[in-house]
Amino acid sequence: MTEQNRIDRRFAKLRDEGRKALVTYIVAGDGGLENTVPLMHQLVASGADVIELGVPFSDPMAEGPVIQKGHERALANGASLRKCLALVKEFRQSDSDTPVILMGYANPIQRMGELEFAEAASTAGVDGALTVDLPAEESGSLNAFLAERNLRNIFLLTPTTTEERIREITDVASGFVYYVSLKGVTGAGHLDLDSVRDNLDHIRQFTDLPLCVGFGIKDGTSARQVSAHGDGAVVGSVLVSAVDAAADLEAAKAAVGAIVSEMREALDR
Numbered sequence: 001m002t003e004q005n006r007i008d009r010r011f012a013k014l015r016d017e018g019r020k021a022l023v024t025y026i027v028a029g030d031g032g033l034e035n036t037v038p039l040m041h042q043l044v045a046s047g048a049d050v051i052e053l054g055v056p057f058s059d060p061m062a063e064g065p066v067i068q069k070g071h072e073r074a075l076a077n078g079a080s081l082r083k084c085l086a087l088v089k090e091f092r093q094s095d096s097d098t099p100v101i102l103m104g105y106a107n108p109i110q111r112m113g114e115l116e117f118a119e120a121a122s123t124a125g126v127d128g129a130l131t132v133d134l135p136a137e138e139s140g141s142l143n144a145f146l147a148e149r150n151l152r153n154i155f156l157l158t159p160t161t162t163e164e165r166i167r168e169i170t171d172v173a174s175g176f177v178y179y180v181s182l183k184g185v186t187g188a189g190h191l192d193l194d195s196v197r198d199n200l201d202h203i204r205q206f207t208d209l210p211l212c213v214g215f216g217i218k219d220g221t222s223a224r225q226v227s228a229h230g231d232g233a234v235v236g237s238v239l240v241s242a243v244d245a246a247a248d249l250e251a252a253k254a255a256v257g258a259i260v261s262e263m264r265e266a267l268d269r
Contacts, residue, residue: 005099005128005150005151006099006100007050007099007127010049010098011231015231020231020232020233021049022047022048022233022263023048023049023212023214025053025103025234025239026039026040026243027053027070027073027240028055028056028084029077030070033077033083035252036087037091044095044098046258048264049099050101050232051099051101052101053102053103054071054103054236055081055102055105056080056104058075061132066237067237070243081102081108081109081112081117082112082120088121089124099128100127101129101175103129103130104129104130104131105131106131109142114145118145118149122151128153128154128174129142129151136155136173139155143172152174153174154177155169156177156178157177157199158179158180159180159182159195173209175209176211176212177203177207177209177210179203181215181217196213196226196229197229200230210231212231212232212233220262220267235263239259
C-alpha cells in the first residue's frame with residue numbers, strides 16, 4: 001500500500017507533532033439530516049482529527065442504549081447508507097483534509113453491493129470503513145475493493161480477542177486499529193486502565209498501525225488516560241447524548257464543541 005490517504009497522513013502528522021488523535025463519532029441523520037454536515041464541521045473546528053460517521057442500522061448490536069437511540073432517531077429522519085455518502089460529499093465541498101470513516105454494519109453494504117459501496121465511498125470522499133460485524137476472514141472481497149480505491153478497512157480488537165485472532169485481524173487491517181477498552185457496549189463506564197495498557201502493549205507486537213481506544217470515553221480525563229499508551233481516543237456516546245439533548249442545531253454545535261474542545265485540550269496537555 002504505497003499511496004497514503006487522509007487517515008495515514010493525519011496519523012503521520014500527529015506522530016511527528018507528538019500528539020494523540022481525537023476520533024469523534026456522531027450518527028448521520030441524528031438531529032436531522034440537514035444538521036449532520038454542520039455538526040461535522042463543528043467537530044473539526046473544536047479539535048477532532050478524524051470523524052467516524054455512524055451509518056444508521058436497525059440492529060446496531062455493539063452499541064449501548066445511547067447510540068442505539070441515535071440510530072433509531074436517524075432512521076426515523078430518513079437516514080440511509082446512500083444519504084450518508086451524500087452527506088460526506090457535501091462535507092467535502094469545504095473540507096478536503098479531515099479523514100472521514102463510515103462506521104456501521106455489514107447489512108447495508110451487502111444490500112448495496114461491496115463493489116458499488118467501495119466505488120460510491122471513494123467518489124463521495126470517504127477514507128475508510130469500519131464494519132462492526134464483518135469478521136476478518138469474511139472481509140477479503142471488501143478489503144480488495146476498498147484497497148483498489150485507496151480506502152482503509154478498520155477493525156475492532158477487544159479485551160477478549162485471542163492472540164491468533166489478533167494476528168488474523170492485524171494482517172488485514174489498515175488505517176488504524178480500534179481497540180475496545182472494555183467488555184460491553186458503547187457508553188459503558190468501567191474502564192480498567194491497567195488492562196488497556198497491557199493489551200495495547202501486546203497488540204503492538206503484531207502491528208505498526210496506530211492504536212486508538214474507544215468505548216467508555218466520557219471526558220478529557222478518560223481520553224487522556226486511555227490514549228497514554230495508545231495513539232488516540234475515540235469518543236461517541238457522550239456526543240450522541242449531547243446532540244439528543246440539544247433543542248436546535250446551534251445548541252447541538254455548542255454542546256459537542258465544548259466536549260470536543262475539552263478533550264482536545266486534555267490530550268494536548
